[in-house]
Amino acid sequence: MCGIVGYIGSKNAQEPILEGLTKLEYRGYDSAGISVINHQQLRTVKKVGKLNFLKNSLQQSPLEGKIGIGHTRWATHGIPSDVNSHPHLNNKGTISVVHNGIIENFLPLKEFLIKKGYEFLSDTDSEVIANLIDYYYEDSIESAVKNAVRDLEGAYALAVITTEEPDTLIGVRHESPLVIGLLDDGFMPASDIPALLAYTEKVKYLENGDIVVMTKNSIDIYDSENKKVERETKKIEWDLESASKEGFDHFMIKEIYEQPKVIKDAIRRKCVDGVLNLGDNTFSKEEWNSFESIYITACGTAFHAGEVGKIAIETWAKKQVQTEIASELKYYQPFIDEKTLLIVVSQSGETGDTLAAMREAKKKGAKVLAITNVVGSSIAREADKVLYCYAGPEISVASTKAYTTQLIALYALALDMAKKLGAMDEEKVQNWIAKMNNLSSTVEELLDSQGERYKKLADHIKDSKSIFFLGRGIDYLSAKEGALKLKEISYINSVAFPSGELKHGSIALIEDGTPVINIITQSNLVDKAISNIKEVKARGAFTVAIGDNNNDGIKEVSDVVIPIPLVDDILAPVISVLPQQLLAYETSVAIGNDVDKPRNLAKAVTVE
Ligand code: M6R
Numbered sequence: 001m002c003g004i005v006g007y008i009g010s011k012n013a014q015e016p017i018l019e020g021l022t023k024l025e026y027r028g029y030d031s032a033g034i035s036v037i038n039h040q041q042l043r044t045v046k047k048v049g050k051l052n053f054l055k056n057s058l059q060q061s062p063l064e065g066k067i068g069i070g071h072t073r074w075a076t077h078g079i080p081s082d083v084n085s086h087p088h089l090n091n092k093g094t095i096s097v098v099h100n101g102i103i104e105n106f107l108p109l110k111e112f113l114i115k116k117g118y119e120f121l122s123d124t125d126s127e128v129i130a131n132l133i134d135y136y137y138e139d140s141i142e143s144a145v146k147n148a149v150r151d152l153e154g155a156y157a158l159a160v161i162t163t164e165e166p167d168t169l170i171g172v173r174h175e176s177p178l179v180i181g182l183l184d185d186g187f188m189p190a191s192d193i194p195a196l197l198a199y200t201e202k203v204k205y206l207e208n209g210d211i212v213v214m215t216k217n218s219i220d221i222y223d224s225e226n227k228k229v230e231r232e233t234k235k236i237e238w239d240l241e242s243a244s245k246e247g248f249d250h251f252m253i254k255e256i257y258e259q260p261k262v263i264k265d266a267i268r269r270k271c272v273d274g275v276l277n278l279g280d281n282t283f284s285k286e287e288w289n290s291f292e293s294i295y296i297t298a299c300g301t302a303f304h305a306g307e308v309g310k311i312a313i314e315t316w317a318k319k320q321v322q323t324e325i326a327s328e329l330k331y332y333q334p335f336i337d338e339k340t341l342l343i344v345v346s347q348s349g350e351t352g353d354t355l356a357a358m359r360e361a362k363k364k365g366a367k368v369l370a371i372t373n374v375v376g377s378s379i380a381r382e383a384d385k386v387l388y389c390y391a392g393p394e395i396s397v398a399s400t401k402a403y404t405t406q407l408i409a410l411y412a413l414a415l416d417m418a419k420k421l422g423a424m425d426e427e428k429v430q431n432w433i434a435k436m437n438n439l440s441s442t443v444e445e446l447l448d449s450q451g452e453r454y455k456k457l458a459d460h461i462k463d464s465k466s467i468f469f470l471g472r473g474i475d476y477l478s479a480k481e482g483a484l485k486l487k488e489i490s491y492i493n494s495v496a497f498p499s500g501e502l503k504h505g506s507i508a509l510i511e512d513g514t515p516v517i518n519i520i521t522q523s524n525l526v527d528k529a530i531s532n533i534k535e536v537k538a539r540g541a542f543t544v545a546i547g548d549n550n551n552d553g554i555k556e557v558s559d560v561v562i563p564i565p566l567v568d569d570i571l572a573p574v575i576s577v578l579p580q581q582l583l584a585y586e587t588s589v590a591i592g593n594d595v596d597k598p599r600n601l602a603k604a605v606t607v608e
């Protein structure tokens with residue numbers, strides 16, 4: 001996720017901006033840049049890669065000036081490159097803008113500006129903002145920014161400076177964070193508190209729609225209706241370490257709690273004006289019709305998402321799909337040819353096994369559609385089509401928000417396919433989009449409501465030798481993800497079985513007190529699930545159900561019921577995975593493991 005830091009005051013701007021950007025590195029980024037004004041001259045330096053590249057370049061030739069803006073970019077539109085990095089300038093080179101968020105209507109705005117004679121150098125949505133402000137500029141940067149933001153749709157935090165008014169720094173907050181640090185001799189807008197901690201304890205939190213006009217000695221804040229408002233000054237209570245995790249103890253739990261937002265973003269990015277529209281990121285009707293076989297491949301959590309994707313495609317688009325683990329598919333693909341579509345799913349876009357399977361399939365002429373979270377990653381670059389997850393950087397090794405946004409991307413793809421293949425009419429597609437839109441608030445309610453129960457349960461299971469996860473149909477796929485999550489961060493042997501399969505051998509492993517976690521969301525399978533719980537309970541299992549709290553049958557056979565809201569069967573993994581993520585997290589904490597960096601594991605496994 002991008003990071004913004006600005007400075008206006010009586011010192012050189014470069015040092016606090018670079019220091020602030022350093023403290024925002026944890027957010028994840030792929031390039032960085034800075035603009036500073038001195039004697040009405042704007043100087044901008046931008047570098048792809050680590051912040052150190054920018055710092056090294058500035059060491060050779062430092063920027064002088066007491067007003068400036070800086071940025072770390074997490075690419076969304078256009079690959080990570082010097083030219084796509086922020087700040088972005090207007091054509092005249094007099095206005096400099098940094099942006100965090102997504103401008104949804106940047107294409108029509110860009111077309112409009114091109115017609116007015118503006119030229120664009122980058123592939124970003126953000127460059128539009130600099131030229132749009134220029135378009136509105138007459139004699140006041142404040143008015144120009146206010147006019148420009150009226151045209152912007154999407155999420156954005158901005159910092160803006162111009163050589164025309166070198167004593168004014170403008171900040172904007174709309175659906176993306178921006179806070180203002182109050183210095184003794186000026187102000188520092190920033191995306192997040194860690195950027196400010198070395199400079200001040202005093203901060204103003206902005207509201208959505210606020211526009212802030214800062215000079216060295218004054219700050220004026222206007223709300224979304226352009227009314228001048230006061231925002232309370234607060235004391236920062238966080239230390240640097242906890243602040244970088246935004247108050248959470250670990251990145252994993254922070255990322256779990258980010259899911260309502262990223263799910264919402266992920267759906268929004270698959271639609272135009274609320275209507276499903278994957279644009280160029282998908283295939284045409286003719287292309288969809290031309291595929292004779294469809295495969296989904298991935299590793300780990302991404303594979304578990306892919307397996308749910310198979311069900312969605314088969315149910316909605318009525319096309320058969322094969323799923324295969326990438327490290328296996330690489331070596332065995334007898335039926336992959338030029339009539340095959342391979343869908344690859346990968347958070348990092350750099351997983352060696354996935355990349356290898358994909359390259360092998362490409363050699364045979366298959367077309368590849370990638371679902372990934374990282375713009376410009378190898379998988380994104382080598383695929384024919386790319387659907388991005390928009391989960392933002394996932395730092396914890398245990399994947400959480402990437403999984404739920406991969407599900408959203410796969411659902412959207414299945415609906416696109418269903419529509420183009422005539423398996424579903426437009427109205428039904430939009431009904432599903434509406435249901436997907438509701439998921440974000442359902443996830444939020446669930447995360448907010450379940451409090452301490454996981455700590456208690458984690459305490460109960462943390463010394464277990466093994467833990468089993470059971471489910472039928474799509475619940476089995478969710479159980480597989482729950483078992484992987486628990487295993488990788490608790491180091492407890494956790495295995496998922498299709499509920500009906502247990503009695504064919506593995507039930508021999510159940511001892512007195514063995515925890516068995518049962519996922520029960522599928523309306524037509526509840527009775528069968530209850531019978532399976534009875535089987536393990538009769539052998540002494542400690543039974544936990546993740547399902548409908550109002551079902552007496554479930555309550556009767558379970559030692560603990562974790563209630564979840566019921567949604568349509570096919571969407572249920574988005575909900576049922578949450579308690580499993582929280583349980584894995586609390587168990588790892590209870591054991592005292594390094595939650596975010598479990599032993600032997602890496603975030604991106606680039607080796608085969
Ligand atoms: O970056 P990818 O999605 O391709 O990574 C695939 C797996 O390595 C990954 O999902 C792994 O299983 C996670 N640690 C699970 O939490």
